[in-house]
Amino acid sequence: MTVPGAGPPETRGERDQLIPNGLFGMVLFVLAEGMFFAGLISAFEIMHSGAMVWPPPNQPRLPIEATAFNTLVLLVSAVFLQRAHKSFHRGERGKMLRPMILSLACGAFFVLFQGYEWVQLINEGLTLSSSALGSFFYLMVGMHALHAVGALGLLGYATYRLRGGWLTPSLFGAAEVFWFFVVGVWPVLYLVVYLR
Amino acid sequence: MSNRFSRIVWLLIACSVLFAPGLAAACSVCTTGKEDDTRIAFELMTAFMTVIPFVLVGGAFWWLRGRLRAVEDSHVRARELAEAGGSSSHVEAPQSH
Numbered sequence: 646m647t648v649p650g651a652g653p654p655e656t657r658g659e660r661d662q663l664i665p666n667g668l669f670g671m672v673l674f675v676l677a678e679g680m681f682f683a684g685l686i687s688a689f690e691i692m693h694s695g696a697m698v699w700p701p702p703n704q705p706r707l708p709i710e711a712t713a714f715n716t717l718v719l720l721v722s723a724v725f726l727q728r729a730h731k732s733f734h735r736g737e738r739g740k741m742l743r744p745m746i747l748s749l750a751c752g753a754f755f756v757l758f759q760g761y762e763w764v765q766l767i768n769e770g771l772t773l774s775s776s777a778l779g780s781f782f783y784l785m786v787g788m789h790a791l792h793a794v795g796a797l798g799l800l801g802y803a804t805y806r807l808r809g810g811w812l813t814p815s816l817f818g819a820a821e822v823f824w825f826f827v828v829g830v831w832p833v834l835y836l837v838v839y840l841r
Numbered sequence: 842m843s844n845r846f847s848r849i850v851w852l853l854i855a856c857s858v859l860f861a862p863g864l865a866a867a868c869s870v871c872t873t874g875k876e877d878d879t880r881i882a883f884e885l886m887t888a889f890m891t892v893i894p895f896v897l898v899g900g901a902f903w904w905l906r907g908r909l910r911a912v913e914d915s916h917v918r919a920r921e922l923a924e925a926g927g928s929s930s931h932v933e934a935p936q937s938h
Contacts, residue, residue, distance in 0.1 A: 663908055672904075676897045683893045687886040694882030 665815030668822060675826045678792065682830050685788070686837050689781045699841055701776040705769035707839050708762055715758045716835055722751030723828040726800075726821055733817055738807065745804045752797045752824070759790055782838060789827070789834055796823040 664672075693699060700706065725748035732740040763783075771779045803820040806812040 663912055672901060676901060679897050680894065683890060687890050690886050691882045694878045
């Protein structure tokens with residue numbers, strides 16, 4: 646995204662870049678996805694308000710404690726990414742690699758742990774068609790997992806380019822905005838879906 | 842069924858409707874008696890879905906405004922340096938976001 650040049654005399658007349666294009670595109674995407682998750686939460690709340698018994702009979706209890714631990718791991722990954730962010734903007738790219746790899750590792754652990762939980766829940770009888778809880782659980786948590794996998798892919802690509810020495814502010818900005826969005830949405834989903 | 846027994850049954854039904862409407866309306870396959878909760882949920886979620894776009898778009902504009910100010914400040918500093926005869930006439934736009 647650019648603004649008309651109000652810069653130094655030698656650059657006046659040109660257009661100055663306000664934010665990198667990749668980052669701006671990702672911000673627009675994240676705004677749209679924010680509305681998508683708001684819609685899902687809204688639908689879940691209305692469905693939940695009409696239920697006589699919650700959780701529905703003969704349905705397993707969601708793993709609150711294990712998921713709380715997994716939420717903590719996800720939050721830790723955001724802390725590592727924030728450290729990489731600071732190093733990037735100080736120009737200390739050599740110090741970025743470790744926190745980015747740790748952030749990736751925490752994110753990958755979160756997704757794998759979620760997959761393990763899903764297998765357990767399916768074995769206990771919670772499926773997409775077993776109840777309204779199952780339908781909403783797999784839809785909301787599944788869409789979040791899909792976003793997490795996409796954001797991890799982008800973060801992994803940014804790490805690969807960092808190692809090659811050609812990581813741009815545009816790519817890094819887009820990757821971190823996407824990952825922070827994934828991290829930020831999860832506690833809300835946890836409160837709405839799990840703590841009921 | 843005797844007339845007296847019939848009256849007692851009707852009295853019990855009337856009492857259950859009057860004093861325990863939830864139980865009287867209880868049904869395993871419907872949500873009768875939950876209309877108020879559903880109505881409140883609809884109202885709250887309507888408010889939520891109305892406010893959320895303003896919060897998201899407003900937040901984005903606030904962030905962009907901050908970026909624009911930072912870029913303008915860096916240009917002002919660069920101009921001041923150039924006018925002061927400093928060797929550096931251009932300062933990089935801030936990268937933070």
